[in-house]
Every structure is written in structure tokens, then in C-alpha cells.
Amino acid sequence: MIRFLLRRFVTMAVTLLIISALVFFIIKLPPGDFLSNQIAELRAQGESASIAKAEFLIMQYGLDKPAWQQYLVWLGVMPGPNGFSGLLQGDWGWSFEYDKPVVDVIGDALWLTLLVNLAVVIFIHVISIPIAIYSATRQYSIGDYVATFIGYIGLATPSFLLALILLYYVNRWFGVSIGGLYDAQYAGEPWTWAKTQSLLSHLLVPTVVIGLGGTAAMIRRMRANLLDELGKQYYVTAKAKGLGPTKALLKYPFRMSLNPFIADIGNLLPHLVSGSVLVSLVLSLPTVGPILLSALKSQDQFLAGFILMFVAVLTVVGMLISDLLLAGLDPRIRMGGGR
Numbered sequence: 001m002i003r004f005l006l007r008r009f010v011t012m013a014v015t016l017l018i019i020s021a022l023v024f025f026i027i028k029l030p031p032g033d034f035l036s037n038q039i040a041e042l043r044a045q046g047e048s049a050s051i052a053k054a055e056f057l058i059m060q061y062g063l064d065k066p067a068w069q070q071y072l073v074w075l076g077v078m079p080g081p082n083g084f085s086g087l088l089q090g091d092w093g094w095s096f097e098y099d100k101p102v103v104d105v106i107g108d109a110l111w112l113t114l115l116v117n118l119a120v121v122i123f124i125h126v127i128s129i130p131i132a133i134y135s136a137t138r139q140y141s142i143g144d145y146v147a148t149f150i151g152y153i154g155l156a157t158p159s160f161l162l163a164l165i166l167l168y169y170v171n172r173w174f175g176v177s178i179g180g181l182y183d184a185q186y187a188g189e190p191w192t193w194a195k196t197q198s199l200l201s202h203l204l205v206p207t208v209v210i211g212l213g214g215t216a217a218m219i220r221r222m223r224a225n226l227l228d229e230l231g232k233q234y235y236v237t238a239k240a241k242g243l244g245p246t247k248a249l250l251k252y253p254f255r256m257s258l259n260p261f262i263a264d265i266g267n268l269l270p271h272l273v274s275g276s277v278l279v280s281l282v283l284s285l286p287t288v289g290p291i292l293l294s295a296l297k298s299q300d301q302f303l304a305g306f307i308l309m310f311v312a313v314l315t316v317v318g319m320l321i322s323d324l325l326l327a328g329l330d331p332r333i334r335m336g337g338g339r
Helices: 002-028 034-045 048-060 067-075 102-106 108-137 142-156 159-174 193-230 233-240 245-251 253-257 259-263 265-274 277-283 288-298 301-329 331-335
Strands: none
Touching: 002 067, 002 301, 034 048, 102 108, 102 288, 102 301, 108 142, 108 193, 108 288, 142 193, 159 193, 159 277, 193 253, 193 259, 193 277, 233 245, 245 253, 253 259, 259 265, 259 301, 265 301, 277 288, 288 301
């Protein structure tokens, strides 16, 4: 296991290095950048003080250097001008659009994004697994048809549309605004118990909206996998030898049907960040999705680059977690790893 983890850590480091290069150079592909465009506008307006500040930032972060040198400085393997140390040393850079360090722009949005993602993952699994088990063990029953119908509705309804519907009707029927992750009076305030309670009360709606499509898809896939496993000989033999139906179901077919979902953990975590941008915009969620969209539109390279690297880290960490869980869940994977 130690050798396996060491190999995976080396692979993860190389993967992230390649992703960082792709992210940086793709962001640099469009002509110009935020500061260059801003300088052009300020020169047209004749504001010399703002032009001087923008030109100072260009020199401070080495944006007048070749692209490969800018990348090495941003990564942190080459010393940057004026004390800029790079990602590997914990310096995330400067957001030109917000005119402050990236760490201040991200602020609470980073851990709030992780909190929303964690809530959505828990919601998807807690809701979909029991429904899928019921639907598979009672095939063609009324409950199975109801679960199938709800699953189709969940798959067919865009998340942003559901968010708009909830915003309208909850406000119309109850006079309550469900936008954001806490009440407006707590914006910019330090975290207190009252603000935490407001956060928890507002977390339900985005969790349901973002997780509905994933829940519907997981119900359909889990039901299909379980039906396939329930027809296999090992399950019939286990019941014939006197093993109780519930124990036989959970010990064998259920475990085997979980494999595809555990393998998808690495894709699920970044998808919740990138796939919920529209929902975050509709519900005014203070997560990194809207910040990333704004940074890409304005070519704010340090801010966009850090968020994309954050998504990449979620991907490789999720892949490692899924591999470890698969090895613990399925002895065939664990025993066959050495070969």
C-alpha cells in the first residue's frame, strides 16, 4: 500500500504539473490580458496615474516577460520580481480585476464551495441509494414506476430552470428570498452562531437544485446495476444456502453495484464546481463558479489559473480516494493490484 501511495503521489504531481502548463498557456492564448486592455482604455481616457499603477503591476508580476518565464514564475520554480513567490510557495498572485490578492478575492468562497459540494454528494447518495434498492428489488411495482418517473423528470429538468422556479414560487407563496447562502445582513460580517444557522438554513435549496440531476442519474444506474447483479448465480446460491435476503443483498450485489459510482468520485467533485456555475449565478451563491466565469471573461489570469488548478486538485484527489475505496470494497481489485 505504501508503494502504491508513493507511485500515485508521483503520478498526481506530474499530472498537476502538466495541467498547470495547459491552464496557463490556454489562458494566455487570447491576445492581450486584463492589464493590457485596461492600459489601452486608460490611455484613451488620459488617466496617467492609473496607467502608472497598471504598468507597475505588469513589471511586478513579470507580465512583460516571455510566456514560459511567466509560467515558471507563476508556478514558483523561478524567483519572481518584487517578492512574488508563486503557487508552490503559497502565493496565489494578484487579481487585477478586483485589485487585491487572489487569496482575498477567493476568501470564504473556497470553503463554501467545498461545503456545498460535500452537502450535494451526501444528498445524492443518501437519497438515491435507498430508492434504487427499493426500485430494483420491487421491479415493475407502483413504487418502481414512481421512482422511474421522478428520475426522468430530474434528468430532463435543467438545474438553473429549477432554481428560477423555486426562487419565484417560494418568494410568491412565503415571501422568503432563498438566494445566497446566508441572509443579507451577515454579508461581510465575521462568522457567528447566528450566521452559521443562516448558512445551514439556506444550504437546503442549492443542495437540492444542484443534486437533483445527479440523484436521478444515480437512481437509474444503481437500479440497472442491481438488477444485473440480482440475476447472477452467486446471489441465487447465497439465498439457497439460507442467507437472509437483506444480508445477501447488501453483502454481495449491492457492494458490486457500487463500483461504478465509487470510480466516478474523481469526476463528480470537479463537475459539481464547473457544472453549477449557472445555478450559482441564479441563486447568488458566493462560490468560486461565478468568480471563475468573471475571471475568464476579463482574462484575469492569476485568479482564473488558481481556480482551475483548484478544480484539477479536486479531480486527482477524488481519483485517489475512489481507487482506495475500490480496493477496500472489491477484493478482486485489491488482490489483482500486484499483477
